[in-house]
Amino acid sequence: MPFDWMKIPYSLLTLFIVVNYGFFLNALIQKMGARAGRRYGIPIWQNYVDMIKNYGLRSSITHGAMFYLGPVFRLSGGVGLLLFVPTIYGSYMFSNLSFAGDLILALYFIFFGTLGMALGAGESGHPHAAIGVSRGLAQVSTAELPFALAVFAVALQYQTLSVTEIVAAQQGGFLQWTLFTNPLAVAAAMLGFLGSMMRPPFDVVIAPQEIPIGPPTEYHSAYLALMQTNRAIFPIAKIVIYMNLFFGGASDWPTFFFKVFLIYLWSAFVGVVFPRFRVEQSIRWFLIWAVPLGILSIILV
Amino acid sequence: MTYIALATGFLLILIGFYGALTNRNLLRMIVAFTIANSGINVVIIAIGYMHGRTAPILDATVSAADALTRVIDPVPQVLVLTAIVIGVGVAALMLVFAYKLYERKGTLDISKFAELKW
Amino acid sequence: MKDELKIRVVKGPDGVEFEVEPLKDYYCEAAPTVMPAAYIKVVEDLFNWARSESIWILGFGTGCGAIEMRPLMTPRFDAYRFGVQWRPTPRQANLFVISGYLSTKTLKRAIRSYEQMQNPKYVIGLGSCTINGGMYWDSYNTIKRLDDYLPVDLYIAGCMPRPEALLAGFQDMKKLIRAGKAEGANLYAENFEWYKANQKRVIHDWDMPDYNW
């Protein structure tokens, strides 16, 4: 199959837009959180400055090969996730590298970064990193479940695993969105979404004082900069999937920005309202509240 | 007549079994079995007996020619003879065992020889 | 020295015995080096700007002044709007605020945490105690001059200085950084022997490598 080399600059363009939007959105959401606490909050460009600062640190240490590879895995996971899913529906330019695989590829690629990050954190030899990973994996294993169920309900509903086709099926008015055609699946997925965004009440994984921010406790300078970049890309990439599956996708960038913002806002909204769960509490919470919805959605499809 | 003999025989067998099952003394048990053996011998004879005939011995009184009609069936008699011999043999062997057992433990109580179990 | 740091003989799974010297085998022995600025000035200026606008404070309260830092996170003072944030791990922190008096016991932890921060890193002495011992000038177990032990970039005087003073201090700190004058880490590396001698003079149960990477 001849490869269309223009895919590469196009993909880089998508990447560029998403990175910037991610930095912006992260700061914005942080600011909104601050406003909810009646603070002014960080400047909107703060995350850029932080990243430059981290690149600008003169010294760094390494704990070994996997310590090095951890952030690389992490960011590759984020970038890959973004690029394996078409960003803008109907646009060849922003269909990215989605020819490589369908929804399943994206779903499983989410774990690429998680795994690599966990390995890097492990290599640091820090018990807090390991504790954080242990918590994170334990929590994500059940948090992903309602999402996986919902995804599958959607795949069953539209009888396809191709993201493009799923979006295509939702065109023609917002009532065609999965949100309205299969509300149970969306409900389950959106509850699962909370668990994967590392915001309260599910952020015991990175408990800042107890296990100083968990897995990345040893990471600094450029390592941290890479991970910060990922923090800009990854939530967006993930939200893109949600948007495509449940909210009709986006056929142009403004719609994209708007929908991504709203979906992101959902986790922020819950995050500022609720206190923190212990890990076993969140596991039970997902199993009791989110998973049954997912199961129902699969059965009722 | 036959029935009395048969009944006696079975009674002896039962007495023998009863004795063997109720007496703990080895010698008494052996005696009981001898009684039972006698009983079975009587039974065999009784079964083989035919009314009005004579013992299956060919001598002056019974010629070979009319033996078929005059003597009783010789086979049970033969069986009894063999059975007696065997019975004696077994009884003797049991006595030897009893003797040896007594030598070993100084008792003839069978319940004392229960080391082998389960 | 603590028992767990003494040389010990252990037996491997194959039955061969060998020595383990914790300080050598478990800790990096390298000394700190002076880290030059970026070769291109524009780049260094950019970095200095970023460093000044993104000050990550190590969340380590060493003395009573720590209480003055908490209000900075609250709506009333909200230091975040100045690019100031707190990090729970020294690896990610750039600024170490020694908040008030520093007992010799805590000094050891402060040194360790300071050394685990990455170059460039800054120290602010908060309150009089860090300048001359303050009201504890004759105490048997606090240090008197913080500058003898760690390279201090800035003092915020007072007993205690209020959060507003801290905010003002951060602004001054930013100016120092932007001007490229906050080179405490390099100073520390240059005068490493001197700092270590001072530190070891007051810390009698020294039980760590000379430089904590």
Added chain:
Amino acid sequence: MVNAIYIIVAALGAAFLLGLLKSEKRGTAYVITLFALSVMTWISAGWVWAFVMERAAPVDFLTGGTSPPFSINFRMGLPEAVLTLLASLTGLLSALYMKDVLCALGQRAMAVLLVAVMALTGIILTRDLFNLFVFFELAIISTAGLMLLSEDARALAAGFKYLIVSQMLSVFFLIGIIFAYHATGTLNIDGMATASLGLKAGGAIAFFFLFIAVVAELKPFPANGWGLDIYESAHPGFAAIFSAATSSAVIYAVDKLLLIGGAEWLPMATGIGVITFLAANLFALPQTNDRRLLGYSSIAQTGLILAVLGQRDILGDNVLYIAGGLLLSHAIAKAGLNWISGLVAGRELPDWAALRSRPILVFAFVTFIAMLSGLPPFPGFYAKWEMVRILAGEGRIALIGLILLGLLIEAGYLFRWFGYIIKREVPAQSVRCSPFQISAIFVALASGWALGFVWGELSNQYFGHDNLLLAIPVVFALTFLLLDWLPAWVKNSIAIVGLSLFFYLTFSDYDPLRMIFAIIFLIGGAVILLASYDSKGRRIGFYPATMLMFAGLILLIRATDTFGFFAAWELLTIGSYFLILRGKHSEPHALSYIIFSLGGAFLILAGFALAAQGAPLFNIDALAQLTQPLAPWVFLLLAIGFMTKTAAIGLHIWLPGAHSEAETDVSPMVSGILLKAGLFGLIVLLMTMGKQQLYGVELTYVMLWIGALSALLGNLMAIFQEDAKRLLAYSSIGQMGYALFGLALMNHLGWLMALMFVINHYIYKSMLFLSAGGVAKRTGTRDMYRMGGLITLMPLSFIATLIGIIAVSGVPPLSGFGGRWIFYNAIISSEYRLPMVIIFLAGPIAFLYLFRLIHTIFLGQLKDEYRKIKEAPFWFILPQMIYVALLLAFAVAPGVALRRVDTYLNQIFPGGGLQWTGTEISSAYGYWNPVAIMIIIAVIFGTLFAWLLFVNRKAQKVKQFNIVYAAERPYRPETTHFAWNFFAPYRKALGFLVQPFATRFWDGVTNTLHTAADISRRLYNGNGQSYAFHLLSFVVIAYLMRMGA
């Protein structure tokens, strides 16, 4: 041919001659005894030769010059010839075996021995009822006499108890004889049979007494306490005769009597036989004394044969083949085992560990217990197969169930015993034996194998099955027995070459589906065997076992009929059992493995038998033609049997121990390869039988649930393991659950996914087991929390593990993802929703244990004592690297293996397959492009890595304690390595799911059996009078049941 009477004459003559000798001439006396026994053996052997080779007709020998009923006649036919040969040969070998004690006791003892053997041959030969009685009494008297040979002082009491019982029996016998005679007027057995004794007045009761008197000699339950006492206390040489020859003779006597009784007495024989078989095996369970155990086993075996005789109405002519096979197996094995017991000093079962000093004795032991358990290639196996086949054909299902249950219990205690021998500490007193004794055992051993061959030939001749001992893989495996003196690396090379060569020679035989299995079994086996080069020395016993397993595996995929399939199944089971048993602490685990496996195998046997409906040769493909109501039951039996091997949840408890305790290079074999045998069985089953419904429940749907639950619970249990290999073992349960799920989906993609799992699981599980094994070898522990930080010391092992866990977890770009992708496509087209949910839950859980595996071993803190360890041995690393390469290759080009299978599956599930366009693979629902994925990820990863390397080029490498530790410092690596109870929160939340319910259930079953047996066997209180009472009750109960029936 020599007149059979000379058998008796030789013995009697020699016995008399002995009486004439002076008592000091013991040497001469011994020679005479041996000579007489040899003559008897020779005569019998001559007859056997005549019947077998020259197809001679049975001959009657008359004694009194007239024909019966006026005289006693002996008959010599094939069974008689074989049995007399057995009796006299056992006598001869025992005489050799007992040389010391016979010479010490003098010619009287020898005379008694001769009389005993003579009496037994008499019992076999005579056709006269009263003569039978006489020989019986002679046998009893001589038995009692021979009891005095024993050094055990308790033997006296045992002899006396025996005499008590036999006194009662002779009374019954005589009553029976006289009444039978009275009714029929003859004493000739054949005469009575023609006179239809049972139909005459009082005939039934007469026969009842006859029958009961002879059957009671077989020590039926519960009237068998005396027999056990004899076994326990007799001289082992005599116990061999008592067990092998006496039982056989008496069984033959029963057989003759049944000729008189006719068909209506057969159920009674079966009933007594089966009850005895079960009870004796059950009571043997808690037994600790070796000889008493052998006694229980002997009683059980004779019970089984009695039951078989009771089935002669349906077995017909096959009864000789079946009962004969069982009887000869039993006789040889029991003689051999009793002889061995004389060489062992201690009387507790673990004392037999002394045998380990002589591998030939261990081999003999294992041969004997295999013969007893009815394992291939011994006669018992063929007999078992034919018996179950015919019984099933006639619908005697309950009987099959009881017999198989008994066999399973018997195998249980026999293999437990074998475990003691291999694993327990060698006692201080070693094996003491003379060349005579060894040669006796050796003859038994040789005849066991020879009979295996003969029965194989017979099976070929009569039923068209292949002789297992002629199958090339089996022969190849057995050759290693002879080559065991060679150094391990030579044998290893031969094994690898053999496996590869066999593949090369046969690869054109396989369809694409079987091809996958053939490659995994043969080539995969060869690759794993590379790791075996690491073993030094000779590694006695490893190669025969391994090759036997591989022989079974390869025969399994080559089998076309159910017999071949089942035989292969049992072969691979035994082979793998021996392999697993080799592990250091694997004794209990190997035992539970063999019990579960045999249990499963018996279900398969029953299933096949049920399917065949009596047909001697049943093609596997013919399973497809089965119809209701039979088909679902066959399906059920076979499916459970196969799922035992794949360790489906509930039947899984053997797997973790067995796989984790096995040796380093064995774990990958039993996990990566052996588990596939179960999957292959399931594939064959589902391919032929398809979906089946039982009471309206679709069985594949149930399998779907089982698969899903196995996946979930296997994974869940894996995350709580501290032991690396145990973790991998539990993970296998989960992985097999996925494969099972895929198969049970019964659609094209489901099967493709299952096959993908087959390949993947072989590669990564073998790799991970080798890697974990290599680490365990270096660190001396398998507890992960004791390790940590090994990445720098064992980088290659780390890479293998890393690649392995990425592949297992299904993360792109490695091949595990392909499996998941097909999985999703498979379930999207399936209408089963609920089990899907379960398997969804299982997916992410895999990450938990996989991360734990790599983290706690290779990352984190390195411990003091492991600072100097080296990379795993080269021979462990080499296959791992091959697997890494394979995984990467398979990840990029899954089509190499799958495309042909995909096409092939179209025959079974038309449509619904995948499209292969260029490098892209697509289904009706989705698509993926493995090459593109690999390239994209590599490019992204490479770019970012290069960037990070550039910006962090000056990073200072620090050591393990250079971590921020809340301003403190770590104290010791042990307290800094977070590894133990790694997923504590998970346990808090979901720990209730992994309560060992299955383990508790099976423990409960075995405990109940043991306790019941332990309480019930107290029936045998050792008192002779109680035994007499048991006998009477037995007679009464038997009578009441007979009359009731």
